[in-house]
Amino acid sequence: MKTVRIIPRLDIKGPNLVKGIHLEGLRALGKPYDFAKHYYDCGADELLLMDVVASLYERNSLHDIITETAKNNFIPTTVGGGIRTVDDIKNILRAGADKVCLNTAAIKNPQFIREASRKFGSSTIVVAIEAIEDNGKYLAYTDNGREYTGLDVFEWAQQIEELGAGELVITSVDKEGTGNGFDTELISKINKLVTIPVIAHGGAGKKEDVINLIKSSPISAVMISSIFHYDYIQSNKSMVSSLEGNLQFLKQKTRINKLNPCSIIDLKNELKKNNINCR
Amino acid sequence: MKKGKKNVVIIDYQLGNLFSVKQACNFIGISAIVSSNKDDILAADALILPGVGAFIQAMANLKKLDLCDAIKQKVHEGTPIFGICLGLQLLFTKSEEFGDGNGLDLISGTVKKFPNKLKNRDIKVPHIMWNQIYTQNKPWKESPLKDLNNFDFMYFIHSYYVEPTNSNCILTTTNYDEIEFCSSVIQKNIFATQFHPEKSSNKGITIYENWALINNLI
Numbered sequence: 001m002k003t004v005r006i007i008p009r010l011d012i013k014g015p016n017l018v019k020g021i022h023l024e025g026l027r028a029l030g031k032p033y034d035f036a037k038h039y040y041d042c043g044a045d046e047l048l049l050m051d052v053v054a055s056l057y058e059r060n061s062l063h064d065i066i067t068e069t070a071k072n073n074f075i076p077t078t079v080g081g082g083i084r085t086v087d088d089i090k091n092i093l094r095a096g097a098d099k100v101c102l103n104t105a106a107i108k109n110p111q112f113i114r115e116a117s118r119k120f121g122s123s124t125i126v127v128a129i130e131a132i133e134d135n136g137k138y139l140a141y142t143d144n145g146r147e148y149t150g151l152d153v154f155e156w157a158q159q160i161e162e163l164g165a166g167e168l169v170i171t172s173v174d175k176e177g178t179g180n181g182f183d184t185e186l187i188s189k190i191n192k193l194v195t196i197p198v199i200a201h202g203g204a205g206k207k208e209d210v211i212n213l214i215k216s217s218p219i220s221a222v223m224i225s226s227i228f229h230y231d232y233i234q235s236n237k238s239m240v241s242s243l244e245g246n247l248q249f250l251k252q253k254t255r256i257n258k259l260n261p262c263s264i265i266d267l268k269n270e271l272k273k274n275n276i277n278c279r
Numbered sequence: 280m281k282k283g284k285k286n287v288v289i290i291d292y293q294l295g296n297l298f299s300v301k302q303a304c305n306f307i308g309i310s311a312i313v314s315s316n317k318d319d320i321l322a323a324d325a326l327i328l329p330g331v332g333a334f335i336q337a338m339a340n341l342k343k344l345d346l347c348d349a350i351k352q353k354v355h356e357g358t359p360i361f362g363i364c365l366g367l368q369l370l371f372t373k374s375e376e377f378g379d380g381n382g383l384d385l386i387s388g389t390v391k392k393f394p395n396k397l398k399n400r401d402i403k404v405p406h407i408m409w410n411q412i413y414t415q416n417k418p419w420k421e422s423p424l425k426d427l428n429n430f431d432f433m434y435f436i437h438s439y440y441v442e443p444t445n446s447n448c449i450l451t452t453t454n455y456d457e458i459e460f461c462s463s464v465i466q467k468n469i470f471a472t473q474f475h476p477e478k479s480s481n482k483g484i485t486i487y488e489n490w491a492l493i494n495n496l497i
Contacts, residue, residue, distance in 0.1 A: 001410055001454055001455075002455070002456050004408075043480075074299075074302075074306075074481070075480055094298065098478065122405065123437065123438070166436075192401075195402075196405070197403045220408065
């Protein structure tokens, strides 16, 4: 059998779970632990925790959140954001993560992917590509789509595989947070190009977007944040734990028009109805 | 309850992440210690051999730490051992990874790599997904899988799989994109899984609990 994994993505800034659009304009939504616990109970296949400002400030401060989240959550947890050295990886794994997700440091020094996968095993090393379309070309960016690198996304994807990464996350920054649906062309092309599993991210606004994507390309996993987060917020009172972050959004209780929130359970039921295998 | 009295050792050979294995043990009431020390292993009531990564590197580390003979001795004496993922593979005779890699040879068989292509189809490797475990003919009722249903989902993350010489030890098989492989084994005091029970939600934790109960560890 082949099943597709559904991976909730938790973007974290300081003590808060946040969400932006095009990886920018972050809004605080609540405590990461509450969301992680809820997603575990709903049948999430994995979790991704991303420290979204770590690369900017050259810090990685998620250790306490990782340990709290990994405790009693018996599914794989991947952690990304600001990972620059073998010691960073070691510390994150010790805190309770199962895999790490690299981006900026991997682009600055591609040999870091080789070093990390030799040391920790390929299956522990996930590399993320932040793709932005520019005049018909897809280019890889770093630091949440801020930093131009000039790297061609497809060449970079092949290089990532050759260097020994075990999985690849492809984020379409143009679609991310918009709810406009996935960039199926980009994702399908990447998926055909590499033999390692590909995780698609950026643009899910409703269940049908996920189904359309999987029908257009046999990807290994889908990473989703907005539609799950807003579903959880609508059904629960979420607590924002500190002053850090933009809290206006939560206070106003507005919602994004294009999003049609649903739970992981709803999504998986819909996948099964469409003959797409999942746990 | 004799909670905490039994001496369970998670063997640390400096590869992979032992945190989640320890967490699962804590959760079901085993206070396991993580150790690279031969004397700890020799004194253990039960052993867990986890691991993620490369077979050759793992065997090199076990040799460097002088643990191979201690593990073999304990298994021959009848001490329960629970192998997970790479820990399952290490129990076998040899791996075809980089040609010549000898394992602990506690179960006869070979460790093989998934092909990237099969009948002109591309196969994604590593096999990273929740996949089903099912029985060919072996009942689960005496094994740690006893409370599970045939075709339950478990979490897999691996590029290699084991091919036992004697199919009697095969407890479950799994089908990945039309490749059927052995996903767990049982042979006397040895129980080992290719999947990660500690990453397989409640059902996976049940496997830990049953293993501990069967071996009177809790």
